[in-house]
Amino acid sequence: xxxxxxxxxFDTAYEEDMAxxxxxxxxxxxxxAFAALLLVPLLSVSGPLGLKLIGDQYVGLxxxxxxxxxxxxxxNLLVGYTGQISLGHAAFMAIGAYGSxxxxxxxGFSFWTAxxxxxxxxxLIGLLFGLPSLRVKGFYLAMATLAAQxxxxxxxxxxxEDLTGGTRPLTVPAPMIGPIAPYAEDELxxxxxxxxxxxxxxxxxxxxxxxxGLTGEPPTLALRNPAGDAVPAGDINMTxxxxxxxxxxxxxxxxxxxxxxxVELETDEKTGxxxxxxxxxKALSFATDIAMYYIVVPLSVLLMFLAHNxxxxxxxxAFISVRDNDLAAELLGINxxxxxxxxxxxxxxxxxxxxxLLAFERNSLSLNAFELDVSIEMLAMLIIGGAGFPLGALxxxxxxxxxxxxxxPMLRPSLSDWLPQLFPFVDAxxxxxxxxxxxxxxxxxxxLVLEPRGIAHRWEVFKVAWKIRxxxx
Numbered sequence: 337x338x339x340x341x342x343x344x345x346f347d348t349a350y351e352e353d354m355a356x357x358x359x360x361x362x363x364x365x366x367x368x369a370f371a372a373l374l375l376v377p378l379l380s381v382s383g384p385l386g387l388k389l390i391g392d393q394y395v396g397l398x399x400x401x402x403x404x405x406x407x408x409x410x411x412n413l414l415v416g417y418t419g420q421i422s423l424g425h426a427a428f429m430a431i432g433a434y435g436s437x438x439x440x441x442x443x444g445f446s447f448w449t450a451x452x453x454x455x456x457x458x459x460l461i462g463l464l465f466g467l468p469s470l471r472v473k474g475f476y477l478a479m480a481t482l483a484a485q486x487x488x489x490x491x492x493x494x495x496x497e498d499l500t501g502g503t504r505p506l507t508v509p510a511p512m513i514g515p516i517a518p519y520a521e522d523e524l525x526x527x528x529x530x531x532x533x534x535x536x537x538x539x540x541x542x543x544x545x546x547x548x549g550l551t552g553e554p555p556t557l558a559l560r561n562p563a564g565d566a567v568p569a570g571d572i573n574m575t576x577x578x579x580x581x582x583x584x585x586x587x588x589x590x591x592x593x594x595x596x597x598x599v600e601l602e603t604d605e606k607t608g609x610x611x612x613x614x615x616x617x618k619a620l621s622f623a624t625d626i627a628m629y630y631i632v633v634p635l636s637v638l639l640m641f642l643a644h645n646x647x648x649x650x651x652x653x654a655f656i657s658v659r660d661n662d663l664a665a666e667l668l669g670i671n672x673x674x675x676x677x678x679x680x681x682x683x684x685x686x687x688x689x690x691x692x693l694l695a696f697e698r699n700s701l702s703l704n705a706f707e708l709d710v711s712i713e714m715l716a717m718l719i720i721g722g723a724g725f726p727l728g729a730l731x732x733x734x735x736x737x738x739x740x741x742x743x744x745p746m747l748r749p750s751l752s753d754w755l756p757q758l759f760p761f762v763d764a765x766x767x768x769x770x771x772x773x774x775x776x777x778x779x780x781x782x783x784l785v786l787e788p789r790g791i792a793h794r795w796e797v798f799k800v801a802w803k804i805r806x807x808x809x
Contacts, residue, residue, distance in 0.1 A: 338453050343803065374634075377629050383626060395740060406686055406690040407686060407771065408526065408638075409639060411526055412718055414682075415715070417656055419659030420680070422481040424484030425715070427488035430704055434693035447512070450692065454690075454692045460686020462687075463572065467479060467677075470673045489703050493703055500703075505700050506700065508704075510592070510621055511622035511631060512590070514619030524601060525611050530598065531599075534597050534616070535593050540621040542591070550609070553607050553608060554585060562597065569587075571697060573589055575587060575589075646682070657670055667787070703779075716776075719783065720736065720783045721733065721791055721792055723736055725790065729800065
């Protein structure tokens, strides 16, 4: 609706009429907004420039908003544009999160390959749960997707417990580029101890040990971290190398914490001749919030742009026709079931990407992060932001996150004093613990009553009024 030219500006070519940014000013404002987002970590307290203008908590907040914008944007493709209700979106995020974590931990995938692989896996499972859309719709389809919310976490918790950890938290390695060529190398031909200073926040050291020329039993290898403790073989940053006889012939360790690391070799009467080569390499690590920010935010912007363009294609127009009237769409030659499945696939792919980013951003996973209330919360984000609008996901996620992490903590002291006086028949402890859902539910009710089409609709109305001023009436 707001993709119109300001008063007095006219298109002279078809390409201009189809452009997302109708004027140079529109494009300039978007580029400036994106550049401002990229500058946020550089201005933070822990930023490399040391300017301390922005608190570190805001860097993490923006990154979490960007992750959930991806997930809710996928839900928008399904609910807002295709009209298919889903109550299992958090479960699809769980597939992307645990799928990428397992690929990285068990199969040695890097983050850059685990991300598309887990997104594709999530999309295929989304197709499976989209099959009921052939026969049912509306409330009954919502119940079918609700089944995914219970089935998928159950499968991750019990049948796949050996891979997912079940109810226990699952550690996830940090994304990394490298290692590049070694910058230092040492050799040992007998038992000994080597000490190394390592652990830069961004360019981490990778310490690798390789045993060569073994003629008997290999020596005992050990790596001690800055605390003096031996790093176990199951550590998330440790990769152990073995030969055909299952003997340990070396290891590689990502030294992400600053300090002195010690490589120990111990021999006994059974140890044969060997030569140990110890190499140190540099790798670009994304373990910190600031580094991970530069993966999450650009990817979120890219996927929002792709979603906007999908709606402008033949597929997107078919989504909208199915949403408005699926029977009329079929009479026009549109295979409604095919496009419903495409919407389920795209929605699940977006959820898989968001789940993968969430796993690597937190470096730890728990199934509690993907329960039913998260699915309902994302649906509320879409309703408040504006279903069926390109910016609906951004507005909805931002509003809810600011409400939960900024406004409610600020209002909690006042509400803790006022609400028990308003409801004297309810235990004050129960009221205090219920402040979050009370404020969240109240905000949702207000939007449903006062602005049922969401913040994005009001934003579009405002842009139209601004562009055609002084004729906004």
